[in-house]
Amino acid sequence: MIFWIAPHLAFLVQWLRVLGMDVRLWDKEVIFGREEEEAVVQWDRYPLTLPHPGIRVFSLSASTREALLKEFFIKTGIRSDPSRMFKRCLRCNSLLTALNPEEAKSKWPDLPVYVFQTQKHFNWCDRCQQLFWAGTHVRNMIRTLEGWGVISTSNQT
Numbered sequence: 001m002i003f004w005i006a007p008h009l010a011f012l013v014q015w016l017r018v019l020g021m022d023v024r025l026w027d028k029e030v031i032f033g034r035e036e037e038e039a040v041v042q043w044d045r046y047p048l049t050l051p052h053p054g055i056r057v058f059s060l061s062a063s064t065r066e067a068l069l070k071e072f073f074i075k076t077g078i079r080s081d082p083s084r085m086f087k088r089c090l091r092c093n094s095l096l097t098a099l100n101p102e103e104a105k106s107k108w109p110d111l112p113v114y115v116f117q118t119q120k121h122f123n124w125c126d127r128c129q130q131l132f133w134a135g136t137h138v139r140n141m142i143r144t145l146e147g148w149g150v151i152s153t154s155n156q157t
């Protein structure tokens, strides 16, 4: 499902992408109906004027980033799943391709030797021509989301 995020909630886009959601920033030029399943996510204190009566709308009412993220998963009925994390490019929303170190090196010859030797899993964005791996910032994001109660990795088997 594609979620069109209202501009007032733009600060959620990166976090929802980290969590594997297909999220795009809504603007009034957006024409719905080209894709199968779409919904608009708005903040109920700033309701959007939507010229598309058929579109599904999720209205969030929380006031903090962490509460809004939790409310997103409750209202959409989607389970926040740590295994879906870091599957999308944070810049362009494209699905990433998983690469092993050899493949990563061939895609991106500038890969630092230390990273090549220490990392096993890489992700490649074909659109941005960018390579990603699980560095410190990834661990920090996981820890932050756990701290907010948006994901729970401790009870994973």
Ligand SMILES: [Zn+2]
Pocket: 089, 090, 091, 092, 093, 094, 125, 126, 127, 128, 129, 130
């Ligand atoms: Zn990208």
